[in-house]
Amino acid sequence: MLSHVGTQTIETPRIILRRFKIEDAEQMFNNWASDQIVTKYLSWGVHKDVSETKKIIDSWVGEYENKNFYHWCITIKPTGEAIGDISVVKMFEDTECCEIGYVLSRKFWNKGIMTEALHAVLKYLFEKVGFYRIQLRHDVNNIASGKVMLKNGLQREGLLRDADKTADGKWHDVVIYSILRDEFEEGNQ
Numbered sequence: 001m002l003s004h005v006g007t008q009t010i011e012t013p014r015i016i017l018r019r020f021k022i023e024d025a026e027q028m029f030n031n032w033a034s035d036q037i038v039t040k041y042l043s044w045g046v047h048k049d050v051s052e053t054k055k056i057i058d059s060w061v062g063e064y065e066n067k068n069f070y071h072w073c074i075t076i077k078p079t080g081e082a083i084g085d086i087s088v089v090k091m092f093e094d095t096e097c098c099e100i101g102y103v104l105s106r107k108f109w110n111k112g113i114m115t116e117a118l119h120a121v122l123k124y125l126f127e128k129v130g131f132y133r134i135q136l137r138h139d140v141n142n143i144a145s146g147k148v149m150l151k152n153g154l155q156r157e158g159l160l161r162d163a164d165k166t167a168d169g170k171w172h173d174v175v176i177y178s179i180l181r182d183e184f185e186e187g188n189q
């Protein structure tokens with residue numbers, strides 16, 4: 001049985017995960033939403049201007065009152081700059097399972113930041129909300145994303161053929177990973 005608590009602030013050694021605010025629009029646009037290299041493997045394309053970013057943040061802000069909405073802005077210490085996004089993108093209530101997605105500003109890549117963010121969110125979703133299984137998926141060519149999953153103890157389950165489409169309409173194979181609550185707890189003793 002899940003006990004939903006909504007998006008609450010999480011702090012780790014280097015980052016703070018908190019709810020998005022409309023004031024994050026400029027940094028979200030400049031740091032990741034306008035960067036074609038960042039969005040290369042994503043289902044959404046670059047925002048054409050900051051008003052598009054404001055619109056999407058506005059829709060998330062409206063959703064925060066729902067206790068089953070999990071969507072964090074990743075901010076870096078000590079400046080508090082908004083550098084990325086991590087969220088529950090799919091939920092399967094009956095089987096107490098969810099899927100996480102994430103994106104990070106290119107200037108912060110390869111410093112272990114998303115590995116740290118994913119660990120914090122897995123802990124939150126397993127321990128506070130009570131999920132039994134958490135899954136993640138990535139474009140077969142997005143090696144860095146697969147590494148973040150492996151570094152968090154997820155297991156590769158297999159390859160799904162042409163299971164997702166990028167914003168420009170190209171189908172691509174997807175690798176799917178998962179971790180179960182007991183495995184997460186064992187790995188963190």
Ligand SMILES: CC(C)(COP(=O)(O)OP(=O)(O)OC[C@H]1O[C@@H](n2cnc3c(N)ncnc32)[C@H](O)[C@@H]1OP(=O)(O)O)[C@@H](O)C(=O)NCCC(=O)NCCS
Pocket residue numbers: 037038039041042102103104105108109110111112113114115116137138139142143144145147148
């Ligand atoms: C995927 C992403 C979130 C990773 O975030 P990150 O903070 O850079 O990840 P980490 O630093 O924790 O780990 C990345 C790992 O991939 C490795 N890596 C990066 N690019 C690589 C490449 N082309 N080939 C092989 N390994 C690569 C890094 O060396 C690092 O591994 P290491 O710790 O063993 O050295 C980030 O690159 C990103 O936002 N990409 C664009 C959006 C995206 O693809 N989101 C995921 C959709 S599924």
